[in-house]
Amino acid sequence: MAMLSRILEPDSIAVIGASSNREKWGYRILRNIITGGYSGKVHPVNPNKDEILGMRCYPTVIDLPKGADLGIIVVPAPKVPLVLEECGRAGIEGIVIVSAGFSEIGEMERENRISGIAMEYGIRMIGPNTFGFINTHLNLNASIIPEMSERGGISFITQSGTFGLALVDWAVSQQMGLSLVVGVGNKADVDDSDLLEYFSADSHTKPIMMYIEGIDKGRRFIDVASMVKKPVIALKTGRSRAGRRATLSHTGSLAGTDRIYDAAFKQAGVIRARVIEELFDSAHALSMCKPADDGIGIISNGGGAAILAADLSEDLGLHLTDLSGGTIRMLKGVLPAIATPGNPLDTAGDASYDMFKDVLSIMLSDPGINAVLVIYVHAEMVDPCIPAEAVIDVRERCDKPVLTSWIGGKGLGTAIKLLKEKGIPHYPVPERAVLALNSLVRYKKILQNK
Amino acid sequence: MAMLSRILEPDSIAVIGASSNREKWGYRILRNIITGGYSGKVHPVNPNKDEILGMRCYPTVIDLPKGADLGIIVVPAPKVPLVLEECGRAGIEGIVIVSAGFSEIGEMERENRISGIAMEYGIRMIGPNTFGFINTHLNLNASIIPEMSERGGISFITQSGTFGLALVDWAVSQQMGLSLVVGVGNKADVDDSDLLEYFSADSHTKPIMMYIEGIDKGRRFIDVASMVKKPVIALKTGRSRAGRRATLSHTGSLAGTDRIYDAAFKQAGVIRARVIEELFDSAHALSMCKPADDGIGIISNGGGAAILAADLSEDLGLHLTDLSGGTIRMLKGVLPAIATPGNPLDTAGDASYDMFKDVLSIMLSDPGINAVLVIYVHAEMVDPCIPAEAVIDVRERCDKPVLTSWIGGKGLGTAIKLLKEKGIPHYPVPERAVLALNSLVRYKKILQNK
Numbered sequence: 001m002a003m004l005s006r007i008l009e010p011d012s013i014a015v016i017g018a019s020s021n022r023e024k025w026g027y028r029i030l031r032n033i034i035t036g037g038y039s040g041k042v043h044p045v046n047p048n049k050d051e052i053l054g055m056r057c058y059p060t061v062i063d064l065p066k067g068a069d070l071g072i073i074v075v076p077a078p079k080v081p082l083v084l085e086e087c088g089r090a091g092i093e094g095i096v097i098v099s100a101g102f103s104e105i106g107e108m109e110r111e112n113r114i115s116g117i118a119m120e121y122g123i124r125m126i127g128p129n130t131f132g133f134i135n136t137h138l139n140l141n142a143s144i145i146p147e148m149s150e151r152g153g154i155s156f157i158t159q160s161g162t163f164g165l166a167l168v169d170w171a172v173s174q175q176m177g178l179s180l181v182v183g184v185g186n187k188a189d190v191d192d193s194d195l196l197e198y199f200s201a202d203s204h205t206k207p208i209m210m211y212i213e214g215i216d217k218g219r220r221f222i223d224v225a226s227m228v229k230k231p232v233i234a235l236k237t238g239r240s241r242a243g244r245r246a247t248l249s250h251t252g253s254l255a256g257t258d259r260i261y262d263a264a265f266k267q268a269g270v271i272r273a274r275v276i277e278e279l280f281d282s283a284h285a286l287s288m289c290k291p292a293d294d295g296i297g298i299i300s301n302g303g304g305a306a307i308l309a310a311d312l313s314e315d316l317g318l319h320l321t322d323l324s325g326g327t328i329r330m331l332k333g334v335l336p337a338i339a340t341p342g343n344p345l346d347t348a349g350d351a352s353y354d355m356f357k358d359v360l361s362i363m364l365s366d367p368g369i370n371a372v373l374v375i376y377v378h379a380e381m382v383d384p385c386i387p388a389e390a391v392i393d394v395r396e397r398c399d400k401p402v403l404t405s406w407i408g409g410k411g412l413g414t415a416i417k418l419l420k421e422k423g424i425p426h427y428p429v430p431e432r433a434v435l436a437l438n439s440l441v442r443y444k445k446i447l448q449n450k
Numbered sequence: 451m452a453m454l455s456r457i458l459e460p461d462s463i464a465v466i467g468a469s470s471n472r473e474k475w476g477y478r479i480l481r482n483i484i485t486g487g488y489s490g491k492v493h494p495v496n497p498n499k500d501e502i503l504g505m506r507c508y509p510t511v512i513d514l515p516k517g518a519d520l521g522i523i524v525v526p527a528p529k530v531p532l533v534l535e536e537c538g539r540a541g542i543e544g545i546v547i548v549s550a551g552f553s554e555i556g557e558m559e560r561e562n563r564i565s566g567i568a569m570e571y572g573i574r575m576i577g578p579n580t581f582g583f584i585n586t587h588l589n590l591n592a593s594i595i596p597e598m599s600e601r602g603g604i605s606f607i608t609q610s611g612t613f614g615l616a617l618v619d620w621a622v623s624q625q626m627g628l629s630l631v632v633g634v635g636n637k638a639d640v641d642d643s644d645l646l647e648y649f650s651a652d653s654h655t656k657p658i659m660m661y662i663e664g665i666d667k668g669r670r671f672i673d674v675a676s677m678v679k680k681p682v683i684a685l686k687t688g689r690s691r692a693g694r695r696a697t698l699s700h701t702g703s704l705a706g707t708d709r710i711y712d713a714a715f716k717q718a719g720v721i722r723a724r725v726i727e728e729l730f731d732s733a734h735a736l737s738m739c740k741p742a743d744d745g746i747g748i749i750s751n752g753g754g755a756a757i758l759a760a761d762l763s764e765d766l767g768l769h770l771t772d773l774s775g776g777t778i779r780m781l782k783g784v785l786p787a788i789a790t791p792g793n794p795l796d797t798a799g800d801a802s803y804d805m806f807k808d809v810l811s812i813m814l815s816d817p818g819i820n821a822v823l824v825i826y827v828h829a830e831m832v833d834p835c836i837p838a839e840a841v842i843d844v845r846e847r848c849d850k851p852v853l854t855s856w857i858g859g860k861g862l863g864t865a866i867k868l869l870k871e872k873g874i875p876h877y878p879v880p881e882r883a884v885l886a887l888n889s890l891v892r893y894k895k896i897l898q899n900k
Contacts, residue, residue: 023831028830147859162751162828163754165829166829166857170859173858237757237761239764239765240757240763240764241764242763276758276880300613301612302611302616305613307688308687311688313690314690315689315690320690320692377612377615380478380615381473407616408616410597431725431727
């Protein structure tokens with residue numbers, strides 16, 4: 001654990017294989033570290049250069065006057081064992097090997113060799129064949145991901161293949177608030193379980209999001225995941241016959257039948273997402289909301305949207321609470337005459353501040369309601385920030401989760417930004433909000449069984 | 451039918467209740483018609499004004515020197531019977547009543563009265579209580595929707611409540627290519643079935659998208675929908691117990707148990723979508739692609755993405771074709787050594803023009819393959835337009851459907867635009883592409899049973 005913090009929270013970094021050629025990873029990673037705003041020491045290492053990006057360049061890590069916490073290795077694969085050994089001799093105990101050309105192309109022996117060196121010197125190592133990592137809380141982009149992500153509470157452990165990288169890229173472009181993002185690569189040393197353990201103790205990490213193609217040490221994964229006191233949500237591919245066949249050829253390791261993963265996730269208390277949007281949307285809710293017991297409420301100014309959300313809720317097995325007599329009476333007191341109090345609740349077009357404030361407060365006060373989805377369907381001539389402000393104000397005085405979906409065309413941007421800033425999850429369609437809400441309920445059940 | 455074209459393809463329009471007050475619908479609709487670029491004649495009608503928006507204003511429709519094809523009524527509900535009668539006397543046979551205040555608030559008698567007037571004068575009428583309609587091929591935005599949609603092949607029939615309006619707003623903001631959009635309102639005369647019949651004959655309309663809360667004349671709907679020689683895809687709310695309960699209070703009419711709708715859609719050959727994204731995404735594919743027999747192929751440069759798509763395909767009951775021996779041999783000839791030919795097919799990271807062109811051509815030439823999903827996962831230092839161009843070039847010489855999903859962060863915009871311009875459906879996540887592909891297969895099955 002202490003060793004992993006050497007890698008993921010370094011005070012100083014050596015980029016071994018740093019380059020001034022813009023086409024090379026050795027340039028891009030160095031540049032990403034600098035432009036990300038990392039405040040620690042950064043040392044380019046390259047025997048053929050005196051200076052890169054205005055920084056003094058050292059021939060080898062052994063020449064570094066004060067060593068480094070972390071060595072990022074970007075040299076061609078055949079040279080990796082040599083420079084790794086030099087890192088060991090220089091006392092660098094945290095390593096990320098970005099270089100490819102190991103077990104993923106059948107070079108098992110080369111990979112075993114670096115594992116041996118790491119063990120010999122007591123090095124902890126992520127990779128090889130990884131895109132690197134991001135630690136937003138240190139402004140540290142030690143990866144080939146071109147854009148630094150927004151700071152937030154979600155940590156992400158992912159396979160490092162092209163798809164894993166594209167997923168991170170997507171998360172970044174969606175302005176998802178991330179804490180730590182790590183590409184596991186070939187897992188010659190550090191694997192998903194090690195990272196889970198580390199993230200579990202990390203103060204910035206709230207939920208942990210995982211993209212998994214296969215796990216080798218199943219027993220350890222279950223043991224570690226069971227101990228994590230944070231929500232873990234995983235997208236694991238290869239559920240299908242065709243998918244499993246392809247997994248076999250894709251990773252070169254047996255992915256196992258899917259039922260085993262299902263059972264393992266269940267035992268370990270991991271929430272399994274079926275599609276990309278469910279993974280990201282659930283992590284978004286889990287990073288902002290407390291888990292919730294079943295028993296949900298749905299409110300909208302447009303009846304159809306509320307009904308649609310109710311439909312999907314029931315599909316997922318969520319329970320729409322039958323409101324208490326007292327709640328119904330209170331709702332009658334504030335709703336327009338043409339609206340009928342109920343759940344889902346339709347305000348019959350009224351999206352005023354007072355209406356949204358009143359119905360949301362009343363619904364949240366019902367003891368059978370544990371979470372509420374508020375759907376605003378955009379009506380011309382209504383400022384969509386007004387119902388958003390009502391939700392924000394009510395939410396501040398209540399700790400039951402409130403999720404939102406503002407539906408309409410352009411012009412919703414400011415309202416959505418407002419909700420996000422106040423820590424209220426927002427989704428562009430109500431069905432995605434329902435799936436995320438379902439994850440809050442699933443996580444509560446997991447906690448009760450832990 | 452001829453009468454409906456008087457409404458939806460008018461040569462001249464009278465806006466009855468036109469206003470110069472920017473806060474009023476009577477202003478907004480007139481302005482939307484003008485700014486949309488409609489080239490027909492437009493006449494504001496208002497007894498209290500001489501001129502609105504620089505146009506001569508007439509006291510009543512009877513004063514219009516040459517009458518009008520279409521009258522759009524925006525006056526307060528109590529005045530509607532009078533102005534409708536004037537329309538009848540002036541020989542205006544196509545009417546849209548935007549005004550609310552009829553059966554939706556319990557004013558059945560008032561609604562019956564206007565139905566009687568319409569019948570007396572042989573008027574066809576959409577509404578009351580509708581947001582109006584858009585005909586992109588006439589640049590005609592005769593609605594309260596603030597933005598004109600892009601021109602395209604999808605026509606949309608929708609409930610006119612706030613949610614229906616927000617859905618249109620959303621479709622417009624998504625740059626969905628639309629032909630005709632009509633809000634049915636209270637259906638005092640023209641209903642979903644009449645519009646289906648009309649859209650069926652409309653040369654610009656390819657698929658027909660419907661958002662339905664309830665249908666009154668079920669038998670006629672089934673008869674009409676069965677005859678439509680275009681794909682019809684519908685989102686019908688109220689599947690759930692809670693949803694149905696709410697539908698009852700929302701529309702005031704019995705929505706019927708959901709199983710009846712399921713059976714009706716099946717009999718009528720209507721594809722039922724379960725969620726908003728499925729409705730829009732399927733219409734997008736159906737507007738650009740021919741229907742396809744089952745037997746699909748999946749290609750990606752990132753194995754995980756292909757497996758994810760394969761997983762969902764199997765969930766939906768789609769069949770991933772076992773490639774023929776000849777296809778496998780040809781694939782072996784072009785794939786990198788580390789890649790294994792199969793379906794889903796992983797190019798092992800290679801997203802070059804030649805690789806995408808070769809594998810897509812070969813897969814499409816397999817007689818067991820009826821449609822292909824191409825997934826590009828963005829790798830740094832690859833121009834995402836290059837694999838897009840490969841897909842475009844292959845697609846031009848083949849009429850099997852090809853759908854795409856380009857996954858990654860910013861910087862994919864140009865490639866996605868390119869695909870769209872060339873009529874290749876694109877989706878931001880592969881799972882949404884799979885759902886859309888499934889609709890192409892479902893529609894082919896419907897055609898075979900018609």
